[in-house]
Amino acid sequence: MKEIGGRLHAIRQRAGLSQRDFSDRLGIGFTTWQAIESGRNVPSGETLLKIAALGFNPGWILTGQGCMRTEDPGEMGGSEARVDPAGAGVDPELMGRVVDTIARVAKAGGASIPPIDLGRRAAEKYTELVAATANPDERLAMLKLLAVQLRAEFSANAISHEKGAP
Numbered sequence: 001m002k003e004i005g006g007r008l009h010a011i012r013q014r015a016g017l018s019q020r021d022f023s024d025r026l027g028i029g030f031t032t033w034q035a036i037e038s039g040r041n042v043p044s045g046e047t048l049l050k051i052a053a054l055g056f057n058p059g060w061i062l063t064g065q066g067c068m069r070t071e072d073p074g075e076m077g078g079s080e081a082r083v084d085p086a087g088a089g090v091d092p093e094l095m096g097r098v099v100d101t102i103a104r105v106a107k108a109g110g111a112s113i114p115p116i117d118l119g120r121r122a123a124e125k126y127t128e129l130v131a132a133t134a135n136p137d138e139r140l141a142m143l144k145l146l147a148v149q150l151r152a153e154f155s156a157n158a159i160s161h162e163k164g165a166p
Contacts, residue, residue: 004115005039026050042115045100052092059090062119109154
């Protein structure tokens with residue numbers, strides 16, 4: 001599956017739920033879920049965290065890499081249950097916040113990011129944060145710097161498009 005919506009569809013089917021039942025379980029609107037699953041919208045960081053709490057890997061949702069399921073779905077939620085990002089897993093809290101930061105900054109800057117590109121960019125920025133420090137609190141603090149960096153990138157892209165650059 002190449003798209004985020006397709007992976008979310010697979011998760012919902014694996015859970016054996018209708019779109020309405022799954023959206024109710026996540027606490028989001030039915031039409032919102034339909035838009036996400038069809039690829040017209042991307043899941044927010046909060047939605048990714050709710051799906052992670054059901055035992056699904058947010059890194060897989062965004063990139064298609066790794067395992068669909070987390071190792072211990074019953075233990076997701078607290079900081080003590082986070083997977084070590086330096087290892088094979090993904091910290092769902094950090095990944096969710098990276099996705100949310102990118103989506104918010106893009107929207108505020110008037111940029112449109114296709115879901116597949118949002119996933120790729122989130123994976124790239126997540127990797128940069130994890131490589132920068134092993135301290136989870138420092139990683140979360142670095143999200144503010146990420147937002148500043150993204151604003152500059154989106155602004156530079158907008159200026160180059162105005163000048164006719166590809």
